[in-house]
Amino acid sequence: MATISLTVNGKAVTATVEDRTLLVQYLRENLGLTGTHVGCDTSQCGACVILVDGRAVKACTMLAAQADGSTVTTIEGLATGDQLHPVQAAFREHHGLQCGFCTPGMIMAAVDMINRRGGALDEQTIRHELEGNICRCTGYHNIVKAIQAASAEMAGMRQAAE
Amino acid sequence: MYQTTYHRPSTVQEAASLLASAEDVKLLAGGQTLIPTMKQRLAAPANLIDLGRIAELKGITVSGGTVTIGAGTTHAEVHTSADVKAAIPALAKLAGGIGDPHVRHLGTIGGSVANNDPAADYPSAVLGLGATVVTTKREIPADDFFAGMFTTALEEDEIIVRFVFPVPRKAAYAKFANPASRYAMTGVFVAVTGDGVRVAVTGAGSDGVFRWMDAEAALASDLSPSALDGLSLDPSGMLSDIHGDAAYRANLVKVMAKRALAALG
Numbered sequence: 464m465a466t467i468s469l470t471v472n473g474k475a476v477t478a479t480v481e482d483r484t485l486l487v488q489y490l491r492e493n494l495g496l497t498g499t500h501v502g503c504d505t506s507q508c509g510a511c512v513i514l515v516d517g518r519a520v521k522a523c524t525m526l527a528a529q530a531d532g533s534t535v536t537t538i539e540g541l542a543t544g545d546q547l548h549p550v551q552a553a554f555r556e557h558h559g560l561q562c563g564f565c566t567p568g569m570i571m572a573a574v575d576m577i578n579r580r581g582g583a584l585d586e587q588t589i590r591h592e593l594e595g596n597i598c599r600c601t602g603y604h605n606i607v608k609a610i611q612a613a614s615a616e617m618a619g620m621r622q623a624a625e
Numbered sequence: 626m627y628q629t630t631y632h633r634p635s636t637v638q639e640a641a642s643l644l645a646s647a648e649d650v651k652l653l654a655g656g657q658t659l660i661p662t663m664k665q666r667l668a669a670p671a672n673l674i675d676l677g678r679i680a681e682l683k684g685i686t687v688s689g690g691t692v693t694i695g696a697g698t699t700h701a702e703v704h705t706s707a708d709v710k711a712a713i714p715a716l717a718k719l720a721g722g723i724g725d726p727h728v729r730h731l732g733t734i735g736g737s738v739a740n741n742d743p744a745a746d747y748p749s750a751v752l753g754l755g756a757t758v759v760t761t762k763r764e765i766p767a768d769d770f771f772a773g774m775f776t777t778a779l780e781e782d783e784i785i786v787r788f789v790f791p792v793p794r795k796a797a798y799a800k801f802a803n804p805a806s807r808y809a810m811t812g813v814f815v816a817v818t819g820d821g822v823r824v825a826v827t828g829a830g831s832d833g834v835f836r837w838m839d840a841e842a843a844l845a846s847d848l849s850p851s852a853l854d855g856l857s858l859d860p861s862g863m864l865s866d867i868h869g870d871a872a873y874r875a876n877l878v879k880v881m882a883k884r885a886l887a888a889l890g
């Protein structure tokens with residue numbers, strides 16, 4: 464067994480888990496944060512993408528023990544109270560989902576790419592950056608539109624703040 | 626996943642002594658291959674030694690005509706490094722084409738090269754550039770390192786610490802990626818060095834990465850794509866699977882080598 468301490472969505476948590484526990488299992492089963500999805504079990508689909516120390520990673524391809532000492536953000540940690548994160552709001556506005564199963568991973572991947580690249584993103588960049596996220600409904604068009612809109616809005620917010 | 630015992634050393638020395646003393650052990654670098662393999666129960670090591678928090682395995686330095694990359698440096702770090710982009714842009718480009726962004730945030734150069742997947746990108750750069758693999762025990766030239774599919778010269782209790790890449794005059798990497806997995810169906814790394822031209826091929830050979838010596842000889846006097854026109858590879862040494870048979874891959878090597886040469890500029 465491993466004792467781990469980490470910060471999840473701004474809250475400090477400590478737990479004792481089996482060494483083989485995947486980070487996604489810990490988030491879903493111990494913390495009840497079921498917004499992080501398990502889609503494929505083969506590390507390909509990206510439904511489980513979260514931010515660990517600010518970088519998008521697949522929570523199904525990391526042990527909980529590896530995350531000891533890290534800061535984790537899941538889909539549940541994006542909104543501020545009732546106010547959706549700009550990427551969440553854009554997915555709603557542009558209907559960036561069909562069945563919704565891949566949506567948490569898509570949104571977390573979008574937050575990561577916007578944070579990392581900054582500025583308004585073009586369609587080609589977004590499609591390339593989404594290589595690790597699969598939508599089985601094939602609803603990519605509106606997902607890309609939503610990310611494009613969110614990146615432009617967030618770039619505007621950054622400019623306004625400066 | 627079967628039960629395992631997780632260890633997190635904080636120095637290379639501590640990792641090496643754990644590795645020497647533990648039974649049935651695997652080193653965990655970025656985990657982007659090992660963890661999926663354990664999830665599928667295709668690997669079930671009793672002990673895992675996590676190299677992810679060892680500071681001395683990380684970082685990139687450029688000096689005296691070489692680029693030194695710590696084994697624990699992630700693909701994303703190599704891809705975005707201004708130093709790598711300036712010294713060996715082909716290497717930065719290669720790193721940015723591995724897997725997807727999430728994989729690149731965790732996967733490491735040391736993990737990739739130690740695993741020596743026949744379709745991985747990095748082995749072609751290590752062999753193509755004639756890098757030196759520095760381990761906890763010795764320095765291994767790339768030409769002596771790769772020993773067949775998923776096999777290397779590494780001993781059981783040996784850990785890769787860093788890679789020393791000589792800066793080439795110019796280099797290019799051309800990859801035909803499997804559209805689903807992004808692994809190389811064929812990837813060709815061409816480097817022009819002071820000692821001649823090196824052509825390393827990944828994704829195609831049934832023994833893993835290899836140097837295409839006939840191409841190197843042809844390019845010695847004429848560094849243009851057309852220098853390869855009269856050459857062909859023997860399909861009997863090529864991988865054959867549902868994505869492409871041996872004859873297809875043998876042809877693809879030549880096509881991708883020509884594209885790499887065209888990209889040399």
